[in-house]
Amino acid sequence: MFVTRCLRNMTSRTEIIRNLLTEKFKPTLLEVKCESDQHNVPKGSEMHFYVGVISDEFNGLSILQRHRQISKLVYEQVPGIHALRIHAKSPSEVSDLSDAPDAPKCLGGSRR
Amino acid sequence: MGPRFSRTIVGLLDENKVDYWTFDILEDAEVRQGLKEYSEWPTYPQLYLDGELLGGLDVIKEELKNPSFVEKLPKRQD
Numbered sequence: 001m002f003v004t005r006c007l008r009n010m011t012s013r014t015e016i017i018r019n020l021l022t023e024k025f026k027p028t029l030l031e032v033k034c035e036s037d038q039h040n041v042p043k044g045s046e047m048h049f050y051v052g053v054i055s056d057e058f059n060g061l062s063i064l065q066r067h068r069q070i071s072k073l074v075y076e077q078v079p080g081i082h083a084l085r086i087h088a089k090s091p092s093e094v095s096d097l098s099d100a101p102d103a104p105k106c107l108g109g110s111r112r
Numbered sequence: 113m114g115p116r117f118s119r120t121i122v123g124l125l126d127e128n129k130v131d132y133w134t135f136d137i138l139e140d141a142e143v144r145q146g147l148k149e150y151s152e153w154p155t156y157p158q159l160y161l162d163g164e165l166l167g168g169l170d171v172i173k174e175e176l177k178n179p180s181f182v183e184k185l186p187k188r189q190d
Contacts, residue, residue, distance in 0.1 A: 063167065063171050063174050063175055064165070064166070064167045064171050067167065067168070067170060067171050068152060068153065071153070071154060071155070072152065072154075075154045083117075083155070084155070085170055086170050087170070087174075101170075101173060104116060104117065104120050
């Protein structure tokens, strides 16, 4: 983990994900939040993320297609991510991300 | 990812009286890896209909808001 962080110049995964999504989808609104503090993992782990994206790139795409594009990008470019919650809309559908679902409650336990 | 997301999706299916069967992908590494490649979908749970991936938990939660999606899911007969 130390070597990885050095290579990445101490950029957090949150920022990396944000940059990737901004470049690919040119969103009108973007939220990227690390949710690992809600899970039973060591402090500072950046393994669970929520991403909310509003972008014209999603026009005409099914929910599955939108999620597949986002998850493919993030999982391929950012190794070590354990879970990704996605909320993807087009500007014609919503004006903000207030209808995004909350994280499900963690019931503890990190058994894989 | 743990059983939490799977419990959630099963709960949603039960609420909508969907007729489904389950397979525990932790029991078979070949299936676990194979399905990820087949559907180009990296995580579990995964819900399939007629051999086609409908999505993971986030997608299904969103789709279930749409009555025409709910309609096309097979229902329990009880």
